[in-house]
Amino acid sequence: MNTIIELFNDHKSERSFTDRAIDDATLERIISTAYRAPTSVHSQQVSVIVTRDAEKRAQISQIAGGQPWIAKAPVFITFVLDMYKTGVGMKLAGKEQVAHQSIESLVAGATDVGIALGSVMAAARSEGLGIVPIGGIRLRPQELIALLDLPEHTFPVAGVVIGHVDVPSHHKPRLPLETFRHDEAYVTDGLEAKITRYNQQMTEHWQAIDRNDGDTWSESVSGYYQHIYFPDVLPALLKQGFGVDK
């Protein structure tokens, strides 16, 4: 394994940070990796908003449902699906943007955000920093849109906390590789038995790190996915001018 593949394999999310600052040269290097990331049809439909301001980070921590690491670590970056720039660019060519009215744009744009976010996570970790990706900003997206002054045809898809790690986290076991990698066609056979074994493995993992309250994977996913758990995403998308019925 080369160092890059090792870095990805060693991925983990941290939730314990010091408040030690990150200098802007380091942050620029980290962000450069997202800036150079590919985007669908070279649309460059991603923007990032850097939040260093402590008061704003405290607000984002609340918007995301009470996540103290957002307030503690020195840098939060919001990754924005940005079809405002493409719309302005098209007007310069005498055209009107229609694509933001299609569900396709959300799928393509969120994928591009994921590529950019993944680049920043890997780059920050390569600089010796810790990270945790934050989807929880979609709990109350309208408040974050107001806080960051986001224009029409933009949406804050995900964020990331970057900081110096205080108490390192543990790697969590994954579902077996054969449920992730399929060759030539998707295989459903034996999935229940594989998940049952994995649930047991998760229980043993929590015991091994003295977290006896730890749920199995089936239980922890159920806690989220038995509900429409971020119901404000749809109204916020519509308010920002996106469409979902085409």
Added chain:
Amino acid sequence: MNTIIELFNDHKSERSFTDRAIDDATLERIISTAYRAPTSVHSQQVSVIVTRDAEKRAQISQIAGGQPWIAKAPVFITFVLDMYKTGVGMKLAGKEQVAHQSIESLVAGATDVGIALGSVMAAARSEGLGIVPIGGIRLRPQELIALLDLPEHTFPVAGVVIGHVDVPSHHKPRLPLETFRHDEAYVTDGLEAKITRYNQQMTEHWQAIDRNDGDTWSESVSGYYQHIYFPDVLPALLKQGFGVDK
């Protein structure tokens, strides 16, 4: 800059490949990076389908609107938003999955796909291979779903071609960094002037590499975004059991 940040900064998509094979040990290392990537609420809602079969790659090349590099290079990987596994896992806990009926799931799932896809692109390039991400599989998603035997609550979000590069591509200029990175709040001032200068830069870029047919960025984005350009995404999502109106 460390080697990891350099690798990301050197990103480019290739479209000229030899048909030289990629051994499975290399492919396993590459895929391991996506397997270890983070997912929203540890849902592990991503799966990958490896297509080596030449006939199937030729079919995918057509499904994606005629992209010959998919047929030429030895490996194509489809990245699947996969809420089939979470649904099966939840049944084992006596719960029923509801979240796939929400637009939130598409946003979260496509983001997770993007992180996994970005990991594979970086890992493949670190192994000396070339890549090109393929969103065009969403042109006729229903055909790809049939070809790969994808079950309910899954959707093929994006793909990637991996192979040995024949004729290397060129780096394309990006919109200026200040339109990508915003500090504390989104800045719209001066965007038109910045895009106008960038359009000129793109024209000069195409001339420098003897592609005098090259469009400005405003023109090339307009070619896609003045239409609902992948209209089959919505019906395919609905057929797979996803919802978009919650």
